Amino acid sequence: MANQEIFDFASSLDRSYFIDNENKSLAYINEPLPIGYGQTISQPSLVVEMSQLLSLDNTKSVLEIGTGSGYQTAILARFSRHVYTIERIPELAQSARKKLEALGITNISYSVGDGSIGWPQYAPYDRIIVTAAAQRMPEELVGQLAEGGVMILPMGPRGVQELLKVTRKPDGEIRIQSIEYVRFVELRGKYGWSGEDTASNPYTS
């Protein structure tokens, strides 16, 4: 899928629709914004970039960890065959689902729980995207990547992480490339961070 098409679609998507609080009016600036429960909606430029890094097309299945507001999910759904999205906070999952269904988007399956261990039922996935920072490589997710599959995830310590591109080559070899430094909210669960939630600080996704 041409990168320009993803950019154009994201530009046409009303980001304020995915924000329910007082930050709605700030939706048009290229910054991450709080969406409640200590989480953030990512800045549009990073959502577009991560979507482009996935090399999507409408034959591909995508597993998304961290539904959040559903903003990224809407873009993934537009450029793939089916999106499987997992969110650990039930209220966010429910709100995102309501919004995406109201847009008439039907190629999304929703789950609530720890997405750091993936969603074995529908594996393998052609593409996997993690929108919260992992502490270490989520091995189950690597295991759920199809041959030739690509996973994009931020990984590293609190505060700043590397955005990684993990590719499973057709011969099974795993290749890991570092793309750039980013700041995301914390992934929780098995491959995430435990302890106090510090996500109300401006760590971004």
Ligand code: SAH
């Ligand atoms: N991409 C989304 C939100 C990113 S914020 C958007 O653009 O709106 C990251 C999200 O990941 C948060 O909603 C957080 O609750 C969720 N999350 C963190 N750890 C998770 C886990 N282990 N499983 C599923 N979701 C998780």
